[in-house]
Amino acid sequence: MTIICGRGQMHYQTILSIIIVSVAVAWSVSGIQSALVFEHLFAAALLLVCFGPIVFRALRQDVDLFHPINIIPIVFYLHYGIGFYLYLYRSSHLVGIEKINDKYVLLGLVLANLGIVLFNVAYWLVDRAMITKSEFLSGTWFASKEKRLRLLLIIGPIVFLGLNLLLWFVSGGVPIFIEKYYEDARSEVMFGKGYIMMISLSIVPFTVLLLNMYWQRSSTATRITRYAAAVMVAATIILLLMNLERGYLVFFIIFLFISHHYMKRHIGFKKLVLVFLVVLLIALAGGYMRTIQWDETEWTVPNVVILQTFPEFDLYVGVLEKIPDNVDIQMGKTLIPLFTIPIPRSIFPNKDDYKTAGVLSKELFGYEFIRVGVRISLLGELYMNFHIAGIIIGMCIFGGMAAVVSKYFYPDKPNPLKVTAYSLTIMGLASLIAGDIVTVMLWYVQIMLPLILMNSFALLTNTVFPRNVKANS
Numbered sequence: 001m002t003i004i005c006g007r008g009q010m011h012y013q014t015i016l017s018i019i020i021v022s023v024a025v026a027w028s029v030s031g032i033q034s035a036l037v038f039e040h041l042f043a044a045a046l047l048l049v050c051f052g053p054i055v056f057r058a059l060r061q062d063v064d065l066f067h068p069i070n071i072i073p074i075v076f077y078l079h080y081g082i083g084f085y086l087y088l089y090r091s092s093h094l095v096g097i098e099k100i101n102d103k104y105v106l107l108g109l110v111l112a113n114l115g116i117v118l119f120n121v122a123y124w125l126v127d128r129a130m131i132t133k134s135e136f137l138s139g140t141w142f143a144s145k146e147k148r149l150r151l152l153l154i155i156g157p158i159v160f161l162g163l164n165l166l167l168w169f170v171s172g173g174v175p176i177f178i179e180k181y182y183e184d185a186r187s188e189v190m191f192g193k194g195y196i197m198m199i200s201l202s203i204v205p206f207t208v209l210l211l212n213m214y215w216q217r218s219s220t221a222t223r224i225t226r227y228a229a230a231v232m233v234a235a236t237i238i239l240l241l242m243n244l245e246r247g248y249l250v251f252f253i254i255f256l257f258i259s260h261h262y263m264k265r266h267i268g269f270k271k272l273v274l275v276f277l278v279v280l281l282i283a284l285a286g287g288y289m290r291t292i293q294w295d296e297t298e299w300t301v302p303n304v305v306i307l308q309t310f311p312e313f314d315l316y317v318g319v320l321e322k323i324p325d326n327v328d329i330q331m332g333k334t335l336i337p338l339f340t341i342p343i344p345r346s347i348f349p350n351k352d353d354y355k356t357a358g359v360l361s362k363e364l365f366g367y368e369f370i371r372v373g374v375r376i377s378l379l380g381e382l383y384m385n386f387h388i389a390g391i392i393i394g395m396c397i398f399g400g401m402a403a404v405v406s407k408y409f410y411p412d413k414p415n416p417l418k419v420t421a422y423s424l425t426i427m428g429l430a431s432l433i434a435g436d437i438v439t440v441m442l443w444y445v446q447i448m449l450p451l452i453l454m455n456s457f458a459l460l461t462n463t464v465f466p467r468n469v470k471a472n473s
Helices: 012-029 034-060 068-093 102-129 146-171 185-190 194-200 203-216 223-242 246-263 269-294 301-308 312-322 357-365 377-408 416-431 437-461
Strands: 002-005 008-011
Touching: 034 068, 034 102, 068 102, 068 301, 068 312, 068 377, 068 416, 102 312, 102 377, 146 194, 146 203, 146 223, 203 223, 203 246, 203 416, 203 437, 223 246, 246 269, 246 416, 312 357, 312 377, 357 377, 357 437, 377 416, 416 437
Parallel strands: none
Antiparallel strands: 002 008
């Protein structure tokens, strides 16, 4: 019996051969130790479960790698598959990296396989349940006239420079020039002054939306508009660098690639790999700068690269080992800060008593040198709160969320507003895989809020983005 896959056929004998080869490879690289054999076997199974459906779809039709059903399994494998192999190296070669009992590493891989299977099943069920394709965010009112777009591109850097000057004033200087900023000054900013930082960081969605509007009419745009768009992008990157916002800078670059993918030209697999390597390099460079600030150990560049590349797997299996023996199952307590963090301390001074999974895990593992918290991955937080039942139910919900994003946000046409909203949303969804849930959800609200406000302003005033202009005019 065969499975028809369009341009090719996948025989069951081939799948069996893959399994046999995986077992043989696992046996050979593990030194014939039974625990490591099964670890490598389930790691190979995770690769098959994550990428198998993508390959099957690619054999039938063109595959959009940024679609939720494709990008989520890819990111999932990076954290739990590649993360597993990097954990093996870290625990064997780097000083100070704790080795986890093999049975918990194996349990982590088994639960990872279960989780991605449940994600795919839930996605399929919810996607089939939503029969009608949504027209959400598909209007054409956002298509501004070029002179108004050019005006926004010119005044944007000026406005956000002013906001950042205010941020630097309350921070005591420009973050990139403040010694031990992550230990001292940034913490002071977050106490009562974080709202200014939040407003200044709204430059990211603002720039992405304006750039998408520019790309829609780039073939007819004047030279001034092109220069203004370039200046807006450059200003955003420079301000993020000066504020040591490594995460926002990485996300901004990813937003630009996703937006270009839908507004101009689809990015193929080879270019996607190149994009991934560029983003990873930027993230690691920022990570190295941060590491040498909070850790006095003489780290070499290669060791920092290994240390900071998908470390969530280490913490994830660490959680499996420590819960419930060292820490009680939280029963949803790490989700309470979703409602307490936005409240000012002047109103709710005890809000730090309610800890996110990242903060709780920092204390659990004794990582006092880390300023805020650590990421134990989505599976780790689900297990911390509701044990294995949390992973089963949580991954089903996660799959349903991906289906909803696909149905309501996925841009079938080069619509600037929808492409911007989708870029922000799909990255928020993918970021949940690393954790923690509260931090990612608050980040998503923070980065979507400027887009919502701009949307509301346009609907109310009908001046900046006139409705009567057609999308392709």
